[in-house]
Amino acid sequence: SEETAGKGDITFPKGFVWGTATASYQIEGAVSEDGRGPSIWDTFSRTPGKVVGGHTGDVACDHYHRYRDDVAVMADLGMQAYRFSIAWPRIQPDGSGPVNPRGLDFYERLVDELHGHGITPIVTLYHWDLPQALEDRGGWTSRETAERFAEYAAIVHGRLGDRVETWTTLNEPWCSSFLGYGAGIHAPGRTEPGAAFAAVHHLLLGHGLATAELRAAGAKQVGITLNLAPISGNDPLAVAHIDGLQNRIFLDPVLRKEYPADVVERARRFTDWSFVRDGDLDLIGAPIDLLGVNYYSPTTVELRAGQPANPVHPGSEGIAFVQGEEERTAMGWSVVPSALTDLLVRLSRDYPGTPLIITENGAAFDDVLVDGRVADERRIAFLDGHFRAAHAAIEAGADLRGYLVWSLMDNFEWAEGYGKRFGLVHVDYASQNRVPKDSALWYREVVRRNGIQS
Numbered sequence: 481s482e483e484t485a486g487k488g489d490i491t492f493p494k495g496f497v498w499g500t501a502t503a504s505y506q507i508e509g510a511v512s513e514d515g516r517g518p519s520i521w522d523t524f525s526r527t528p529g530k531v532v533g534g535h536t537g538d539v540a541c542d543h544y545h546r547y548r549d550d551v552a553v554m555a556d557l558g559m560q561a562y563r564f565s566i567a568w569p570r571i572q573p574d575g576s577g578p579v580n581p582r583g584l585d586f587y588e589r590l591v592d593e594l595h596g597h598g599i600t601p602i603v604t605l606y607h608w609d610l611p612q613a614l615e616d617r618g619g620w621t622s623r624e625t626a627e628r629f630a631e632y633a634a635i636v637h638g639r640l641g642d643r644v645e646t647w648t649t650l651n652e653p654w655c656s657s658f659l660g661y662g663a664g665i666h667a668p669g670r671t672e673p674g675a676a677f678a679a680v681h682h683l684l685l686g687h688g689l690a691t692a693e694l695r696a697a698g699a700k701q702v703g704i705t706l707n708l709a710p711i712s713g714n715d716p717l718a719v720a721h722i723d724g725l726q727n728r729i730f731l732d733p734v735l736r737k738e739y740p741a742d743v744v745e746r747a748r749r750f751t752d753w754s755f756v757r758d759g760d761l762d763l764i765g766a767p768i769d770l771l772g773v774n775y776y777s778p779t780t781v782e783l784r785a786g787q788p789a790n791p792v793h794p795g796s797e798g799i800a801f802v803q804g805e806e807e808r809t810a811m812g813w814s815v816v817p818s819a820l821t822d823l824l825v826r827l828s829r830d831y832p833g834t835p836l837i838i839t840e841n842g843a844a845f846d847d848v849l850v851d852g853r854v855a856d857e858r859r860i861a862f863l864d865g866h867f868r869a870a871h872a873a874i875e876a877g878a879d880l881r882g883y884l885v886w887s888l889m890d891n892f893e894w895a896e897g898y899g900k901r902f903g904l905v906h907v908d909y910a911s912q913n914r915v916p917k918d919s920a921l922w923y924r925e926v927v928r929r930n931g932i933q934s
């Protein structure tokens with residue numbers, strides 16, 4: 481009650497949704513089971529030198545076989561929602577044509593298990609595991625991939641549409657395009673800036689075409705998840721440059737039906753944008769019900785003569801990326817909770833009218849399992865700070881509907897392999913034992929109270 485509320489207490493709006501998130505290739509394993517075809521991440525992770533330690537997702541958390549246990553863990557933790565992704569190569573092993581019913585069966589079992597425990601499923605249709613057969617025909621640099629993606633979306637909705645209300649099309653198209661086709665840090669490992677811009681457009685077109693399919697099929701809520709970062713710095717043009725490449729190149733087409741003119745202009749040295757056709761932006765900018773925000777860390781830039789381009793931001797010569805004295809996670813990312821407030825407030829100011837949900841936020845730390853316990857107080861402090869920052873944004877008027885922590889459990893951290901642990905639940909990769917960390921038990925209380933009691 482008001483009387484007993486302490487000074488540092490915060491309570492979220494009624495109906496605020498709490499949960500966790502994962503992605504198919506990072507947790508499932510079972511890469512050649514039940515008719516799954518190869519994805520670009522199978523190929524990439526098996527290419528020497530691409531992933532730390534030569535790790536692959538072949539076994540990962542073995543979630544494909546242990547999903548019942550994992551749902552039980554979520555239920556024990558009082559989770560209300562679970563965001564997971566569907567592996568396209570399980571549904572269409574060749575990326576197009578014949579459907580593999582055993583792939584759909586798995587996700588139907590998972591969704592039913594979630595409902596059986598009162599947990600709301602939130603489906604991501606694409607979290608980076610493109611069928612290799614489509615990459616062989618150009619991947620996201622090809623318009624065809626966008627069209628195939630829409631067909632795949634319709635197939636999945638056809639099976640799960642009666643039991644899944646919330647759909648997001650893509651996870652972080654920035655990573656797929658700029659890390660995958662521009663910098664080569666992610667699959668498919670191409671290093672061509674021009675290809676990265678073509679991938680941006682075809683990913684967004686895929687989102688638009690899939691959204692149309694989902695709408696036609698009667699999907700209740702449709703959205704997209706972007707990895708957004710507040711950009712700051714002492715030079716407004718440098719800030720605008722990186723903000724354009726990181727944030728506006730996705731936000732503006734989806735929420736304003738246009739590419740930002742300054743980004744289009746600067747990218748002309750890499751592409752003539754001829755892949756953008758009449759009508760594409762109307763599809764891409766069709767209304768969405770929910771914008772998923774993945775937030776990890778802010779970016780600070782400054783002008784520095786002679787600075788070579790950062791390969792993840794084509795054309796960024798002369799701009800240096802700097803970090804302050806803030807605490808860093810095991811990934812080396814600065815911990816700045818206030819930047820989350822800034823980001824959410826900026827989104828509601830610049831792109832009003834679209835409800836927001838945090839589809840990922842979390843951190844990797846050097847966790848150790850001692851006597852069956854992980855005392856991850858740094859993760860508790862991280863989440864406490866970011867939950868408070870989200871609450872401050874709501875108080876400032878942001879329409880934030882929920883918060884999904886990355887991640888339910890330790891998993892395959894892409895190019896970093898298994899060494900980086902983002903989980904609320906510890907995974908022993910030898911035994912596949914799951915142990916909720918102290919942060920998971922702390923989070924259970926936050927969810928139970930719909931807030932923090934300090």
Ligand code: GBH
Pocket residue numbers: 503506651652655707774776777813840886893894902
């Ligand atoms: C998300 O990516 C993914 O959706 C998820 O699968 C992944 O496991 C999780 O986050 C943790 O990484 O690289 O120094 O310039 C987030 C990817 C994180 C990429 C922040 C850009 C900027 C810091 N982004 N990163 S840096």
